[in-house]
Amino acid sequence: MNVMALPWLQMTILLPLLGALRAGWQRDSDIARRHTLVACSLALIAAVGGWINFALVDGPVAVDRWDLGEVVSGGALFSIDALSAPLVPVGAMFYLLVALATPRTKLRLMSFGWLLISEAILLATISSQQPAMIVVLLAVGTIPPWVGLFSQGCSTRVLSIHMLLFVALLVAGQALVGWSESANLRLVGVLLLTMAVLLRAGIVPLHGWMADLCEFGSFSNSLVFLVPMASAYAAMRLVLPVAPDWVLRGITIISLITALYAACLALVQRDARRFYCYLFLSNSSLVFVGLETATPVALTGALCLWISVILALGGYGLTLRAIEHRVGRLELDRFYGLYQQTPGLAALFLLTGLASIGFPGTIGFIGVELLVDGAVQVHSLFGILIVLAATLNGLAILHAYFRVFTGARRGGTIDLQVRLPERVAVLVLTVLILGGGLFPQPGVQSRYAAAAELVKQRARLASGAGTAARPESAPSLAARRGKPVAPHSPKSSR
Amino acid sequence: MNVDAFYLAFGVATVVAPTALLVLVGLSSLVGWSISEQTTARATQTAVVAGLLAAIAVLGLMLFSGQRHVPIELGNWVVIPHEHFHFHLSFMFDRLSVPFAILTFTLVGTIGAFANRYLHREPGYHRFFLLYAIFLVGMIVACLAGTIETLFLGWELVGLSSALLVAYFHERPAPVINGQRVWSVYRISDAALLIAAVALHHLTGEGDFIKLMGQGPWPAGHAALTSSQALFVGLLLVVAAAGKSALIPFSGWLPRAMEGPTPSSAVFYGALSVHLGAFLLLRAGPILDESWLLCTIVVLLGSTTAVFAAMAARVQADVKSALAFASLTQVGIITAEIGLGFRYIALIHIIGHACLRTLQLVRAPTLLHDYHSLENAIGQHLPGTSGLEGRIPGRFGVRLYRLALERGYLDALIDRCVVRPFLRTFRWCDRLERRWTAKLRGGAAAEFDRQGAPAYPKELL
Numbered sequence: 039m040n041v042m043a044l045p046w047l048q049m050t051i052l053l054p055l056l057g058a059l060r061a062g063w064q065r066d067s068d069i070a071r072r073h074t075l076v077a078c079s080l081a082l083i084a085a086v087g088g089w090i091n092f093a094l095v096d097g098p099v100a101v102d103r104w105d106l107g108e109v110v111s112g113g114a115l116f117s118i119d120a121l122s123a124p125l126v127p128v129g130a131m132f133y134l135l136v137a138l139a140t141p142r143t144k145l146r147l148m149s150f151g152w153l154l155i156s157e158a159i160l161l162a163t164i165s166s167q168q169p170a171m172i173v174v175l176l177a178v179g180t181i182p183p184w185v186g187l188f189s190q191g192c193s194t195r196v197l198s199i200h201m202l203l204f205v206a207l208l209v210a211g212q213a214l215v216g217w218s219e220s221a222n223l224r225l226v227g228v229l230l231l232t233m234a235v236l237l238r239a240g241i242v243p244l245h246g247w248m249a250d251l252c253e254f255g256s257f258s259n260s261l262v263f264l265v266p267m268a269s270a271y272a273a274m275r276l277v278l279p280v281a282p283d284w285v286l287r288g289i290t291i292i293s294l295i296t297a298l299y300a301a302c303l304a305l306v307q308r309d310a311r312r313f314y315c316y317l318f319l320s321n322s323s324l325v326f327v328g329l330e331t332a333t334p335v336a337l338t339g340a341l342c343l344w345i346s347v348i349l350a351l352g353g354y355g356l357t358l359r360a361i362e363h364r365v366g367r368l369e370l371d372r373f374y375g376l377y378q379q380t381p382g383l384a385a386l387f388l389l390t391g392l393a394s395i396g397f398p399g400t401i402g403f404i405g406v407e408l409l410v411d412g413a414v415q416v417h418s419l420f421g422i423l424i425v426l427a428a429t430l431n432g433l434a435i436l437h438a439y440f441r442v443f444t445g446a447r448r449g450g451t452i453d454l455q456v457r458l459p460e461r462v463a464v465l466v467l468t469v470l471i472l473g474g475g476l477f478p479q480p481g482v483q484s485r486y487a488a489a490a491e492l493v494k495q496r497a498r499l500a501s502g503a504g505t506a507a508r509p510e511s512a513p514s515l516a517a518r519r520g521k522p523v524a525p526h527s528p529k530s531s532r
Numbered sequence: 533m534n535v536d537a538f539y540l541a542f543g544v545a546t547v548v549a550p551t552a553l554l555v556l557v558g559l560s561s562l563v564g565w566s567i568s569e570q571t572t573a574r575a576t577q578t579a580v581v582a583g584l585l586a587a588i589a590v591l592g593l594m595l596f597s598g599q600r601h602v603p604i605e606l607g608n609w610v611v612i613p614h615e616h617f618h619f620h621l622s623f624m625f626d627r628l629s630v631p632f633a634i635l636t637f638t639l640v641g642t643i644g645a646f647a648n649r650y651l652h653r654e655p656g657y658h659r660f661f662l663l664y665a666i667f668l669v670g671m672i673v674a675c676l677a678g679t680i681e682t683l684f685l686g687w688e689l690v691g692l693s694s695a696l697l698v699a700y701f702h703e704r705p706a707p708v709i710n711g712q713r714v715w716s717v718y719r720i721s722d723a724a725l726l727i728a729a730v731a732l733h734h735l736t737g738e739g740d741f742i743k744l745m746g747q748g749p750w751p752a753g754h755a756a757l758t759s760s761q762a763l764f765v766g767l768l769l770v771v772a773a774a775g776k777s778a779l780i781p782f783s784g785w786l787p788r789a790m791e792g793p794t795p796s797s798a799v800f801y802g803a804l805s806v807h808l809g810a811f812l813l814l815r816a817g818p819i820l821d822e823s824w825l826l827c828t829i830v831v832l833l834g835s836t837t838a839v840f841a842a843m844a845a846r847v848q849a850d851v852k853s854a855l856a857f858a859s860l861t862q863v864g865i866i867t868a869e870i871g872l873g874f875r876y877i878a879l880i881h882i883i884g885h886a887c888l889r890t891l892q893l894v895r896a897p898t899l900l901h902d903y904h905s906l907e908n909a910i911g912q913h914l915p916g917t918s919g920l921e922g923r924i925p926g927r928f929g930v931r932l933y934r935l936a937l938e939r940g941y942l943d944a945l946i947d948r949c950v951v952r953p954f955l956r957t958f959r960w961c962d963r964l965e966r967r968w969t970a971k972l973r974g975g976a977a978a979e980f981d982r983q984g985a986p987a988y989p990k991e992l993l
Contacts, residue, residue, distance in 0.1 A: 196972045246969045299961075306958045335615050373705055378655075385562065397692070398685040404610050404619065407681070410726065411617065414734050421730050429723040436695065436715050444702035445709075468562060478610050486612050 045102035046088035047116040047165045050126060053081045054133075054158040062151025071140065074150040078134035081157065085127035088165075092123040098491060099167075116165040120488035121274060121341070124481075125164050128345055129266045131466075132352050133157040136258055139356050139463045141363045148258060149189065156182035160266050172275050173212045176238070177205045179268060183251060186259035193254070200237060200247035207234035208272075215280055228281050232289060235277055239269035239326060240319050242296040252315035257359045260311075264318055265352045270325055270344055278329065278492060279499050286330040290416070293326035294423050301430035305437065310368035313438060314351075314358055320431055321347050321394055324424060328409045331420070332496060336412025337489035342405030342482060343396075346474070350393035350402055353467040357387045360460055361442060370438060373445025382456040384443040386464045391435035393471045395428050401474030404482055535597050542593065543604035543623060545586035546633060550672050553579035554665040561662055572661050573648040579665075580644060583672065584637035591630050600749035601626045603678055616737075622678030624741060628750045628814055628879060632675040635883050639799050639890050640668050646894055647795035656700060660793065663700075667693040671804055675811060679740050680729040683815070687725055687776070687808070691718035694805050697796040698789045710788035717785045721775025725812075728768035735761050741815065751875040755818040762822035769816050770830060777809025777863050779837045783844075784943035786860055790852040797852060798893035802859050803886035810863060810882060813870045820871070827871045834867025843936040851896045859889050 057077020064070035092100040100123075101114040108114060118126060133153065140148055156179065163175040180201040187194045207230045214227025240248040252260045278286070300320035307313035325347060328340025360383055361376065362368060377384045389400070396406030406428060414421035456464065474481055556575055560567045594602060606621040623629075644664065651657050670689030677683035695718060699711025736756050755762060773779070778786040789801040800806075813820065813830065820827050838861050845857035862885045869878040907914055924932055938944070 193973045195974055196969055199972060246965060246972065249965065250969050250973070302954070302958045303962055303965075306955055306962055335612065335617055338612065338615075373708070375703060377702060382564070392692070398688050407619065408617070410730050411733065414730050418731070418734065422727055425723045425726050425730075429719045432719045432722075433716055437712060440699065440702075440708045440712055444699060445705045447703040465563075479608075482610050482612065486615075490614070 044087065045104050046084050046091055047102050047118065047126075048104075048106060049084035050081050050088055050130065051116070051158050051162045051165065053077050053084060054154040054161070057081075058151045058154035058158065061154060064150075067145035067148070067150075068142070070150045071137065071145055071148075074137045074154060075134070077154055078130065078137050078157065081161065082127060082130040082134050085130040085161065088118060089123050089127050092118050092120075113168075115168075115171065116162065117167050118165055119167065120484065120491050122164045122167075122271070124345065124484060125266075125271070126161055128348050129160050129164060130157070132265060132348055133160075133262065135352070135356060135463045135466065136262055138459045139360060140258065141360070141457070144363060147256065149186065152182045152185055153258070153262065156262055160262075160268060163268055164266075164271055167275060169212055169216060169276055172272060173208050176208060176268060176272055179263075180205065183255065183259055183263040187251070187255045190254075190256060196247050196250040200244065204234050204237045207231070207237065212276065215276075224280075225282070228277070228285060231276050232281060232285055235269055235273045236289065236292065238272065239267075239322060240264075240296075241292055241323065241326070242299050245296070245300075245319060248319060249312050249315045252311045253309060257311065257355070257362065260315075261352065261355045261359070264315075264322075265348055265355060267322055267325065267344060267347065270322070270329060273326065273329055274492065278332065279496050283332075286332055289330040290327050290420065293323045293330065294420060294427075296320070297323035297327065297427040298423060298430070301427045301434065304434040305430060308369055308371050310358060310362070310370055310438070310442075313370055313434070314355055317394070317431060317434055318347075318351050318355075320427055321351055324406075324409065324427060327413060327420065327424060331413055331416045332493060333412050333415055334486065334489050334493050335408055335415065337492060338482065338486045339405050339408030339410070339412050341485040341488055342478075343402065343409055345481070345485075346393060346396075346400075346402040346405050346471075349467060349470050349474070350390045350400070353386060353390035353463075353471070354394060356463060356467075357383055357390060360456075361387075368442060370441045372441065374442050375444060375446030375448040377443040379448060380443075380456060382461065382464055384439070386467065387443065388435075388439050389468060389471060391439060392432075393475070395432045395435060397432075399472065399475045401471045401478070401481075403475055404478040408482070535593060538593055539590065539602050539625075540604060542586045542589040543602070543625060544606075546583050546590065547623060547672060547676065549579045549583035549586065550665065550668040554662075554669050557658070557662045557665045561658060567658075569648070569652065569657055572658065573644075576644045576648075576661060576664070577641070580637055580641035580668070584634065584641060587630060587633045587637060590625050591634065594625065594630065605678075619681055620679050620740065621682060622740065623676040623682070624678035625676065626750045628811075629676050631879060631883060632811060633672060635886055636668070636671045636675060636804060639803050639886060640664070640671070642890065643795045643799040643894070646798075647793070650795055651793065656702075660697070660700065660796070663693045663697050664796075667697070667800060667805075671808070674808060677741075680725075680732055683812070684722075684725055684729055687772075687812075688722055690805055690808060691715070691722060691776075694718065694789070694800055697800060698792045700792045700796065707791040710785075710791045713788050714785045717775050717778075717782045720782075721772045721809075724768045724771035724775065728765050728772060731765050731768065735765070751814075751817050753818040755822050757819060757822055759823050762819050763826050766816065766819050766823060766826040767829070769812060769819065770826070770833065773809030773812045773867075774833065775809070776812070777806055777867065778860055779809065779833055779864065779867060780840060780940070781942050781946065783837065783841065783860060784939060784946070787848070787853040787856045787939065790856050794852075794893065794897055797856075798890050802855060802889040802893045806859060806863055807866070807882050807886060810866045810870060810878065813867065814875060814878060817870070817875055821873070827873070830871030831868045832871075834864045834869070834871055836864070838862075838864030838868065840864075840940050843932065844939050847933060847936045851900060852893070855889065855893055855896065859885070862889075 054077050057073055061070040061073040061077070064073060099117050099119045101117040105114040105116065137150070137153065159175055159179045159182070163172060163179060166172050166175060184194055184197055184201065187197060211227045211230030211234055214223050215231060218224050218227060237244045248264065251263065297320045300316045300323060304313055304316035304320060307316060325340050325344045328336040328343060331337065364380070365374060365376070368374070393400035393402045396402040410421045410424050413424055553575055557572065590602065594600065602625040604623045604625065608618045609621045610619040611617070647660060651660055666689050670686045670693060672686070674683050674686030674690060677686060695711045695715035698714050699708045701707045757765065775782050786801060786806065790797045820830060841857045841860035841864055845854050845861060848854035848857060862881070866878050866881050869881060903914060935941070
């Protein structure tokens with residue numbers, strides 16, 4: 039049997055769904071956690087299998103040999119290309135780490151069923167290239183965090199208002215872009231799509247829901263909804279190919295303002311969760327800056343930064359959550375002095391924080407370098423502002439580190455040391471952050487391939503259809519590029 | 533084996549030796565292996581001696597072969613050929629970098645041996661040596677860097693290790709707050725250097741010092757920039773250097789840095805770290821030469837800093853702060869020398885001053901002890917030298933004394949003009965946001981809101 043012929047992508051999505059069924063029915067939270075860990079691990083293996091499969095395939099897109107969509111509609115539902123190939127395993131790994139690092143004391147409060155459902159939705163979104171499918175999955179993806187807030191008895195109004203608006207804009211925008219014949223209406227559709235994506239990304243002034251979710255929801259719930267940056271994927275697939283240059287320039291400017299504003303707000307926060315929210319917002323906005331400049335270098339930087347944000351700020355969030363589990367909600371206007379009791383967490387806190395600001399030797403370094411270099415090619419002020427945002431974030435990172443781990447002598451006899459599952463998570467993240475930082479060339483090469491493909495795709499569509507072009511699905515692009523695919527069956531697995 | 537192969541072998545060894553130390557100490561901390569103090573000390577000693585011998589060997593070869601400029605190419609760390617983007621790892625051995633590298637190894641090695649005894653059985657012994665290894669790698673990479681990006685890499689490592697070393701005694705808030713302050717200034721300096729690096733790339737398409745500063749060996753060379761371009765890039769480099777070398781208006785961090793343990797104060801803020809800004813200006817000498825206005829700014833900055841620091845040094849109540857300002861006086865003079873074009877004098881001044889200051893700072897704690905013994909023996913205070921207040925009579929003297937005592941009000945000025953308006957503005961934004969989401973939520977504001985406005989300390993930045 040040819041292992042590479044397995045339907046890796048569908049397995050990646052199906053396994054968490056099956057796990058959700060098993061874990062959701064379990065009343066014993068310990069067993070539910072075990073089921074979740076198994077499902078997440080298998081999903082990660084399947085995602086890596088899909089990635090390897092893509093690497094072996096001679097073409098820009100890889101699809102499963104047996105795709106469910108072929109039976110239903112005659113076209114592949116799920117496919118990955120250079121952009122999404124590493125994002126799927128990175129997303130799957132992040133979910134595994136979230137489940138792994140959940141302490142036993144919090145098991146009862148954790149809904150593993152919904153965690154796995156949200157994983158399946160995310161992985162399906164990233165594995166999809168058809169705009170309509172992405173729209174549906176993005177809309178469905180707003181349900182798990184809402185359920186999380188609702189089940190905790192918190193007010194869901196802020197999230198509901200924003201996400202309903204997001205879904206409405208997304209659906210209306212895609213409908214106009216996809217089905218309208220008029221160029222003006224398509225342009226309106228592009229603007230609606232842009233607003234939807236910016237809202238989901240939390241771009242200022244539409245970011246209130248983010249701070250609300252982080253502050254009142256469970257931290258795990260917030261992390262899995264924010265960290266994988268599904269909004270960036272939506273921007274890549276839905277907006278970038280069809281938006282005229284002036285729209286992209288507008289997104290770049292708004293994202294830059296957001297990055298700076300959020301970095302400044304992170305510095306004045308007292309609540310650690312709100313601090314994390316603004317730190318994340320600042321960094322994710324920097325990714326948007328690069329994504330929308332649409333130059334290959336900046337785009338490569340943004341794509342590198344995207345993965346670095348998932349790993350670095352994902353790890354940072356998990357560390358913060360682990361500390362919260364030990365000492366309760368953190369306020370950053372006092373010193374906790376936790377270094378002596380949790381040196382491992384202190385090291386990871388600092389490492390992930392520094393990686394997020396692009397410190398040398400970490401995975402974020404080259405991403406920031408490329409981003410600044412590419413942004414300067416568009417406008418020199420853009421590069422200066424990116425550096426300024428990174429500088430402010432650097433101040434915030436060390437400020438938080440000093441407040442949480444130093445400045446006081448903490449007594450107590452309770453053991454706060456890192457547990458084994460946490461240690462595994464710490465080591466995995468450390469290896470990835472330092473490994474990606476010390477040997478960045480393979481990652482950069484892969485991201486450049488994705489960026490070049492996106493730029494080409496955009497140029498092709500723009501030359502064919504004027505300002506607001508109609509998008510086309512990836513398999514048809516693959517077929518046009520002379521990839522050896524059969525009609526109605528764009529298989530490329532070996 | 534020809535001479536180039538020897539250059540390559542010794543050149544690489546100069547960089548690899550401290551890196552190996554960092555890998556060893558870093559890995560052991562990361563994985564949780566406990567290594568003894570003796571092993572740490574031996575590893576440090578071996579790495580420093582190996583690096584020093586390699587650097588001396590390169591110097592010997594340069595003298596023997598008559599070459600004054602030896603580039604060591606390690607290839608591209610990152611390359612995107614289609615976009616002409618490359619992150620080139622190259623090191624440069626010349627009349628500037630080799631003496632600086634040898635000075636670094638000598639002083640860091642001496643302090644390593646001193647710290648091994650000074651911090652014996654301290655709980656933070658291994659943390660100190662981890663930061664020490666990061667600092668050493670940063671210094672060596674920065675001073676041997678053949679491209680501005682490589683220099684930036686080392687520059688950042690020096691900044692982080694310095695800030696964490698200031699906060700070494702981290703069970704007290706004061707060192708931590710001072711560490712945060714140092715980090716804030718260093719971040720500004722880092723940002724200026726990064727923007728300068730990107731601007732240089734943008735303007736010339738090059739990041740290699742050889743191509744940027746011309747083919748001639750240091751200090752000769754001719755920058756490939758126009759006068760206005762040189763002024764723009766040069767000003768950014770001056771900001772970067774001012775932050776790292778504690779020149780005005782960033783002088784406030786230097787006495788704060790003395791909060792760290794004596795060995796780190798001695799080698800980092802008294803001798804090496806504080807000279808890194810001057811080193812940057814020396815390296816960027818050809819850029820300075822392109823603009824007389826830039827040179828004038830550098831001279832003014834250096835001389836103002838020297839005068840200010842000389843005044844402040846005379847009124848300090850503790851020996852480490854007095855030495856910090858004495859050190860700053862010399863750094864100011866060195867900066868002025870660079871602006872005036874006396875590059876060799878500046879380099880010799882750096883080497884001599886770094887050695888003297890390391891000795892003074894390391895001797896400071898025992899000197900105090902000796903003074904106390906002497907005073908006990910003679911039964912009275914030792915006769916003191918008259919300070920600033922005695923030399924300038926009248927109200928002007930008092931004002932000058934206050935100005936020096938308050939360290940030129942520089943920190944207060946930064947707090948008042950930058951930190952407070954910043955905090956006030958963004959706290960207001962934060963309150964506004966909370967009110968808005970509370971309104972959307974249809975309920976009360978968050979728990980943190982009800983407790984009133986966050987009382988943030990002004991030492992934040």
